[in-house]
Amino acid sequence: MRDPIPTADVTVNEPFEVLYQREFRPMVRLALALVDEPGQAEEVVQEAFAALYLKYRVLTNPVAYLRVCVLNGGRKVLRRRRLVRRQPALAEEFGDLGFNHVVDAVRRLPSKQRNVVVLRYELQLSDNEIADTLGIPVGTVKSTLHRALARLRTEVS
Amino acid sequence: MSDHDPIDRLLDEAFRSRPIPRDTRPSMIDVHRRARRRHHRRTGVTLGAVALVGVGGAVAFAMRSDGRDQLAAGEGDLGTPTTYVCDTTMFVGTTVPVNTLPPFTTTTTMLPNMYTIMEGDTPALVAEKFGVTVEELQLWNANRPEFESFIVGGIIFVGGTTEWMPLTPTTVPGWFDPCAPAGWTWHCTGEMGTDEFGRAVYASCEQVDDGSFVTTTILLPTNTTVLEPDVTTSVNGNVDQTTTTSLLSEPTTSSIGG
Numbered sequence: 001m002r003d004p005i006p007t008a009d010v011t012v013n014e015p016f017e018v019l020y021q022r023e024f025r026p027m028v029r030l031a032l033a034l035v036d037e038p039g040q041a042e043e044v045v046q047e048a049f050a051a052l053y054l055k056y057r058v059l060t061n062p063v064a065y066l067r068v069c070v071l072n073g074g075r076k077v078l079r080r081r082r083l084v085r086r087q088p089a090l091a092e093e094f095g096d097l098g099f100n101h102v103v104d105a106v107r108r109l110p111s112k113q114r115n116v117v118v119l120r121y122e123l124q125l126s127d128n129e130i131a132d133t134l135g136i137p138v139g140t141v142k143s144t145l146h147r148a149l150a151r152l153r154t155e156v157s
Numbered sequence: 158m159s160d161h162d163p164i165d166r167l168l169d170e171a172f173r174s175r176p177i178p179r180d181t182r183p184s185m186i187d188v189h190r191r192a193r194r195r196h197h198r199r200t201g202v203t204l205g206a207v208a209l210v211g212v213g214g215a216v217a218f219a220m221r222s223d224g225r226d227q228l229a230a231g232e233g234d235l236g237t238p239t240t241y242v243c244d245t246t247m248f249v250g251t252t253v254p255v256n257t258l259p260p261f262t263t264t265t266t267m268l269p270n271m272y273t274i275m276e277g278d279t280p281a282l283v284a285e286k287f288g289v290t291v292e293e294l295q296l297w298n299a300n301r302p303e304f305e306s307f308i309v310g311g312i313i314f315v316g317g318t319t320e321w322m323p324l325t326p327t328t329v330p331g332w333f334d335p336c337a338p339a340g341w342t343w344h345c346t347g348e349m350g351t352d353e354f355g356r357a358v359y360a361s362c363e364q365v366d367d368g369s370f371v372t373t374t375i376l377l378p379t380n381t382t383v384l385e386p387d388v389t390t391s392v393n394g395n396v397d398q399t400t401t402t403s404l405l406s407e408p409t410t411s412s413i414g415g
Binding site: 015025152153 | 168180189
């Protein structure tokens, strides 16, 4: 997924510390929805904030950038786990990641579907907010979510 | 999404029922450090570190420059241009090298006092504390969200300008030059720490160059309002200067090319 396009013009965002204070725990929740292990989730979030910090002045949508960094970081963790365990991309190897089988099923989704689902259900974002975060059309959000739920319906049942 | 869609409800419940993590938010200093490490990993450029140990300051901290540890004040190579980023309070009274990235301009700038808004403060109250007017506060803090929001912990300027060009090294007590690369503008972005009176002792600042930025923390003078660099400079980039330091036995001369 692409990052929000930074601008060379200096934008006046809220102080970084304010955003950091407000968004840290929601981002940890978002990362936990992906990786489930608290230490790794915090590491993902802290790296995301560090990345945001380096570009903060030139971003027009820093919160979207932050969320994308967390999603990307979570995906990398899951990919590393898969490589370590030497198992296929889509399988039940994620099944032991958490106590909640529904969230486990979400983690087994393809990354685009997974991202939309966690942004919707963990952060409670609207379709427009998800579209804004991921830099995709609202129609794509709806269709991706529709496919994700169809898949989850099958898996969970 | 249909409200009566079972999978929608199931997902909603599954995510809402998850435990809320404890707030283990690291400090902003840790964010700075991690950002600096990240920048180094990705660019190979070390952003940070000068070890400054001086007199009369608050807390010493160690930084690294180009992978080398700058030792206690008086050591290190003052003639080596480099970029420094500081992320904690530093002792004052230490001279640091000048960066030589052209174009280089310098100016003597009236440095503002920094004041951290405390509980109960209002613009009128702060103006009265410093013997200035609210209109002056507004002028010194034009377009600054910290003044517009006026929340506790925000840093506002009392006197002077709100942005300044990087200055040549000096040992004016109470002031530390963050050694920004030449030509960068520093904008103070917020508080990093305060002294016992609630005044900002050091603050994070950032520069904007080509769209990327580097943050640094500088020690802010609580009483110094005028900087008197001991240099002779030109405005078109070539700077010949003599720097003095209270910690070296002899003056050191640095020649800076444009």
